[in-house]
Amino acid sequence: MSIFERYAPFIQDFIYQNDWESLRAIQVAAGDAIFHTDENVLLSASTASGKTEAAFFPILTLFSENPPTSVGAIYIGPLKALINDQFLRLNDLCAEADIPVWHWHGDVSQSHKAKMMKHPSGILQITPESLEAMLLHKHAAITKLFHDLRFIVIDEVHSLMRGDRGGQTICLIERLCRMAGVNPRRIGLSATIGDLEATGKFLAAGTGRGTVIPRIQSKGVRWRLSMEHFYVQDRQAAEDNPPAQALPELAPKTDTAPDDADPGMGYIFEHTRGKKCLIFVNSREECEAVTTTLRQYCEVKHEPDRFLIHHGNLSSAYRETAEEAMKDEDSFLTTVTTATLELGIDIGRLERAFQIDAPFTVSSFLQRMGRTGRRDLPPEMWFVMREEPPEPRALLPTTIPWKLLQGIALVQVYLEERWVEPPRLDRLPYSLLYHQTMCTLASCGELTPAALASRVLTLSYFHRVSQEDFKLLLRHLLEIDHIERTETGGLIVGIAGERLTSSYKFYAVFQENEEYTVRWNSQELGTIVQPPPAGEKIAIAGHVWVVEEVDHQRHTVYCEQVKGKVPAYFGECPGDIHTKVLERMRLVLQEQKSYPYLMKNAVSRLQLARHVARNSGVTEEPLICLGGDMWCLFPWLGSYAFLAMERFLKCRCAGALKLTGLAPSRPYFIQFKMQADKRTFFRVLLEQERKPLDPMELVYPNEVPVFEKYDEYLPEELVKKGFACGVLGIDEMRERIRGWEMFA
Structure with a gap:
């Protein structure tokens, strides 16, 4: 039987109505994996290749044959807008089979959510943050809502794999499944995955299943x-x-x-x-x-x-x-x-x-x-x-x-090379550990320290976290009143922790600034941080406004529209560039080939840059004298290895080289003043690299490198360890130094 024939009649009708001449390769492969195995499935294919339909056609077919007695599938999307869009697409399809589709995030009406709570069924579309809120506030209803959960579909899975939000999503899935006593299959969707095998393992974490990864030969696309x-x-x-x-x-x-x-x-x-x-x-x-x-x-x-x-x-x-x-x-x-x-x-x-x-x-x-x-x-x-x-x-x-x-x-x-950034799965996610510890206590109520540890440390994302680290965290949280000990020795959320966990902002693990709502008459324009005083101008929603009043108590800014131009400010926006990209940038300067997509000005600017690079030797030697005692190092390293190099120079080499005024332009170059010559510079770096290096040495004295949202509530020791051992690219940095032996 072909995959099309295996589909439910209402799906076949949908395909006919939309004048599809045939199924796409990804849809055939997904149908085969979902219908004929019990494994997790990772679907990777180009944008607009039909991945959503590829996942849901078999799921809906199975639901029409054997309707689930609770919510049968959860679709986790990274953005509200994506969920709204998929809600409309799925609703039309599911209406034919009388399979409800629910969406659940901050902008969805309470009446829609109440209906789902009353009649849990069909498909639930939700963001990670709203799922966290559900586990916190609907804890007692989780079994009723999800006792027959069969599938969890994670859309744009690549967008969740380079930080705490992806870890939170995996933790949420594991916590929900334990509460509801289910082990649903997971289906990941993405157009841009760098390492399919690593992503498949990430997707399967804690399920006891493998992951089927169909290899789809994509047609060559002309750009x-x-x-x-x-x-x-x-x-x-x-x-x-x-x-x-x-x-x-x-x-x-x-x-x-x-x-x-x-x-x-x-x-x-x-x-x-x-x-x-x-x-x-x-x-x-x-x-x-x-x-x-x-x-x-x-x-x-x-x-x-x-x-x-x-x-x-x-x-x-x-x-x-x-x-x-x-x-x-x-x-x-x-x-x-x-x-x-x-x-x-x-x-x-x-x-x-x-x-x-x-x-x-x-x-x-x-x-x-x-x-x-x-x-x-x-x-x-x-x-x-x-x-x-x-x-x-x-x-x-x-x-x-x-x-x-x-x-x-x-x-x-x-x-x-068809290369895309691989996932970063080797971090020490202490900020997320704090968050999941507090969420677990807030939703479960009193737990013994051992019971809390067994619930949190067994979440697969925390495989690098030791029991000693967790004890250190709990002792610190007791000291700062985020948790407290009961008379019977159990742990509950403390007074300071209660204030934090009761805010809707607690559901998210990504960094947010203190935001003020900007209003014009009856309209809400959006949010800004650090509002200026009345009389100053701000830019938001593509227009300029003069601030009439700032209500700090209600975090609201009232304004009127004016003409003009001013810079907007929403908070820091750091980039994360991989070493592979920096190395290819160096090759762009070295090689003489032309690139067919470069236009007239870009060709001229690149010619000029290559001329400068040749004359200065910047692509041949990593260290260039800019004149006198001013030097510039070009490490050609990605963001986190570059950060490690910067700190290695300051902490290990500055004294011997009389190196001062270190000014990085991340992740491209580091300027500094130095009394030593070029050969001495490389000799000192190599000598220091050969010595044992404790990553904690690269944390500056008195520095607490708060990097993630909840780092401020961690003991300093864990913040430093998470940064030194989980963020800094020390191995890559050391390898680069070893490669400079010829210059010593």
């Missing part, structure tokens, strides 16, 4: 890719240094931008006209600035505003307005966005995506590229690299176009 470079002012690179070969223009200039426009912004303004596009940026601040600029250009040219905005600090009303407008097939609107529209929300047929500067990861590049090219069009992305023109007397490292090199490297490592 439309371009990368252009702009100085934000003055002459462009190609004007001063025309490329050796003649390059065709990617698209005719329409000259619609204002005369004095920022060249990069003007380029985007021109080439989004009459098209439906996304513009990706790497921070919420930049998202606001770019939207404000492009809207001002519309105003100057007396054109209607055609730019929308979408990021995590906007109110749900603003986000959903942008999502709905983009779904309109006849609209020619462009949305400026952060990673919030990177994942698989269906926003219809997009003609092209723009990326301002380089994203941090290959995974992000592929996700963003995959947002376009639906409905049989090729994926299309235009990179726009912007930098201040180098000053005539600028020092060497600042004359190198790092973002341009990073963009080329991200593209090349994927084109040449």
